[in-house]
Amino acid sequence: MNGILERLVIARTLRVPVPEGGPGAGAAAARQFDAALMSAGFKLSRDLMERLSGMDEGAVLDTAVRVLATVRTMAGDHVRHNVYFRRFPRKVPGTVEFWARCMQKWLLDPVSGDDVRRAAAQGALNLLDFPDYGRYLHTYEEMLAAHDDLIASAKDRVTVLHLGGSLDREIEDLYVALAGSVTPLDAADLEALRLLAEHCAGGRQPDAIPVRENRAVVNLARLNAGLPLLLDTVTDVLRLACALSDGDVTLAEPTRFRSPRRPLRRALLAGLDEVVRDSPAKLGDVGPYREEWKRLGERLHPHEHPAYPYAADVFAVARGEKAARSFAGRVEVLVGAGDVAGAARLLSSAPGMLFRSADRLLRTAESDRDRDAVFEALEAAAGGASGRVVLSLREHLLNRLGKPGRARVFANRLGRGAVVPDARPPLGGDVRKRLAALLDGEIARRLPEAGHLLVDPDVLDVALPMSGKAAASGLGVLPRGSMSPVEGELLRFFVYWKQARHTTDFDLSALMLDGDFLNPAWLSYTSLTQVGGAHSGDITAAPDGASEFIDLRLGEVRARVIIPQVNVYSGEGFEQVAESFFGFMLRGAEQEGRPFEPRTVRMKSDLRGAGRVALPLAFLRGDDGRWRAKWLHLFLRGRPAFNQVEGNRVTTAALVRAVAERRYLTVRYLTGLWASKGGTIEPWDGGRVPDGPVTFVGFERPEGLHEESRVFTPENLRDIVPA
Known part of the structure; x- marks a missing residue:
């Protein structure tokens, strides 16, 4: 298990945990290790090279084997890449010439006579029938022999691997970073979090787990370890049930629920009971996932557990036996009646939903009084909305210029994209300016003091990772x-x-x-x-x-x-x-x-x-x-x-x-806000770094940074998004 976790640490942080091993003369082995890394586009940092050079040679070689396997996989060099045309990109024939050559060989092949007669009778040729088409005609070694060695260039990629702390410390730090991320993780990082959470369930935990999917994965580890669950909505329990059945904790895809063991059943029902007992209004969250709750109820058998009556209410709502109006439904009633100010006041208790509804409320408002009421609600609730939601609304404003013919692009959780015309009424210029000023002020307030900000200019056009x-x-x-x-x-x-x-x-x-x-x-x-x-x-x-x-x-x-x-x-x-x-x-x-x-x-x-x-x-x-x-x-x-x-x-x-x-919020936007707070911004040209601590933003961590510096690179850019 430690080997898997070590690979996760290296791949996601570019840090090599302090290798275990006694002192020795490992300098020669460390140089060989570095040379092997260079062939894959990686290199040891100065600190890591010094550490390895003072270690036992056997420990250095063991470390090299593990790290090389990881970085080759990162670059795609863990498999053999053959090509159909052995000398590619040289001597690639024209398409018609190539197909004619394949057909000629097919026609002259003595064992393909029946295929030829069948194709002639059907009046059609199938490329897949050609014996030379679509399959390698030479070995990987023969392909290599047809190519010269790569000529080294100063422009080749060199990714530096840095010296980390102990393996346990690096695993714990990565777990806390992923679990406490303020932006949703992709599928691979969510799976990494699952492995890390199993290992770290009883150790240091993040101060908060704001992303519900991450919370479900952590709750699964806590459930298996017999620890208290982190639940504050009924949907948290539904996501945990999905995780328990190896299903989709994002709830985007249906989960085939299993029948959990009786102790796990009791734990889920107890958690559900506590959530509803403390806040019965949360039964309103059942509606959007009514069918999922019905299927889960068939596995949990709530009727067999009279000690959890509030949990039973959840399934009664799902079956339609008990009424519970959703929060969104109450908002819709007010908006439908034209009471925009009332809808804004109601949404103030759910800041995230309020900010997501801001555009609709402002363009629906028919009077200055209603618009002022929406802004008052936004200002009052701003501190309770997540940084990701505030930034998303700011990015949304960049694309609300009301230009005719402009398209809207959508991408769902699975990355499937779609384009539709933007038919929404425009937001007035004064409204946009007022809302932009409110959002800029709130985001700037949340940013930590940058002090000395060192920025690689090439990273300024990188979009902020809101998800x-x-x-x-x-x-x-x-x-x-x-x-x-x-x-x-x-x-x-x-x-x-x-x-x-x-x-x-x-x-x-x-x-x-x-x-x-x-x-x-x-x-x-x-x-x-x-x-x-x-x-x-x-x-x-x-x-x-x-x-x-x-x-x-x-x-x-x-x-x-x-x-x-x-x-x-x-x-x-x-x-x-x-x-x-x-x-x-x-x-x-x-x-x-x-x-x-x-x-x-x-x-x-x-x-x-x-x-x-x-x-x-x-x-x-x-x-x-x-x-x-x-x-x-x-x-x-x-x-x-x-x-x-x-x-x-x-x-x-x-x-x-x-x-x-489409216009995206980028690193340039955040660094501009940092500068507005009085921070010193210095472009980094790849040269010497300052002696004192800095906040560095770039594609790769420079060597020699002060140990108290904060560093944001693509590996942890999600951490730049304010909470």
Whole structure:
């Protein structure tokens, strides 16, 4: 178990827990370790190198084995990336030429006569019938032999691993950070929290667990450990029941409830009974999940436990045997009657709901008096709303300019995106300004004193992570809406997948558009050499894993928008395969090397989503000629099978355009508020860091920072969001 937790610590913090081992002469082994890390794009910090150099050589080598396995997985180098065209990106044939060659070999193959006659009778040819199509025709070793070694470049990625504390301390710190996060976690971090909570249930706990999903995971560990539960709503109990059945604690997907053991049943009913006994009005929360409560009641048998009468009321409400008007229903009655001021006063007792309803209340208000009442309620309740909700409303205001033809983009918890016209009445300019000033003041009040703020300018356009679900897990991944510079002459995308039980075909494609998101062209298995690039070839099954690549020389690309996408052509989806991930590499014009070189990987993210078409990010060329990445983390529903870039190009273009034109709150916004509080802001150019403690915000922690410094990097950027 400790090995799994150590990997979690390294992958999520880039800190190596203090290795165990006595003193010794480990300098030579430490240098070898560092050299091996460099091949994967990682490096030991100065402090970590010094610590390892003074340790026993055997302990250093043991540490190296564990850490190397972890970082190679982080970069996608834990699997073998073969390509269909052995010399890719060189000697990739044109599509028609390639298909003709495959067909010729098929026609001349003495064992395929029956297939040829059947195809001739049907009047159709199937690429999958060609014996040379869709499967590797050479070994991984033969592919490597066809490529030269990578030429090292100063622009290759180097991710520094820092010295951590003891393993127990690092595990505890990571647990407290994840459990106490003020933003929802993605699926991978939620699973990491589950493992950490089991280990840390009886230890140090965060001051608060504001995200309900996190609370459900922690409650599961506390339930199994016999500790008191953290419950203050009936829905907390429902989420815990989902966790107990290995279901979805977000409640987005239905859970198949199991029948828990009698002691666990009693614990759930006792918790439910206490919540309702202390606040009967909370029965109003049952309605939105009425069906889930009915199914859970069939497993808990509340009628067998007369000691918990208030818990029985929950199931009576779910069955319609007892009335309980929901809080939202009471608000709707007031709004429907035109009593906006009354609705605002009622919502003051639920600050989060009030702030989420602010736009509707303000545009519904018909008089200055009603609008003043809404602002008075917002000002009075501001301190009770979470920082994430306040920031979300501030970002919402950036996109409420009332411009005709403007689109709204939505992304649900599963990352599925949709675009609809914005038909809402506009908010008046004075209303927007007044609300913006209120929100800016509240956010600035919550920010800690920054003191000396050291900022990497490249991080200023990174979007604030209001939800972990707006990003996938992986290396170098940024939240949806972030912009980051793309430096390099050669851009290469890759996808890897390994099927679990059924033959599965993923297709990597790239859609190219002009500055108006029109005039599409693409690279795919149906267009192998177009628009200044090359496709590595179509692989149609992945029992042992498969990879596809797209190579683009940015100087030869005429398009203004590049949208890589992964289509599920057939077989298992992104959530059914054994493993799947996407990423991109950047290289200089002089760099050759293998198709996959881990130290040139700038981003690698897991592919886990409910759609059949994945849109991880887009590349946009600005008026200055420079390329930048715009992070999407979106999925399209797609068709059950046979998805192709040609078939979804219109939907993809509309969705990406909506994200590209939407304005996001970024790190620049928060640093500006920090400056307004009198902090000293200094751009960091990669040079020497100040001697005293600072608040550092950047892509990677610099070496030599004062030990009392606060550091915000992509690994913990969620912590920059004020509580």
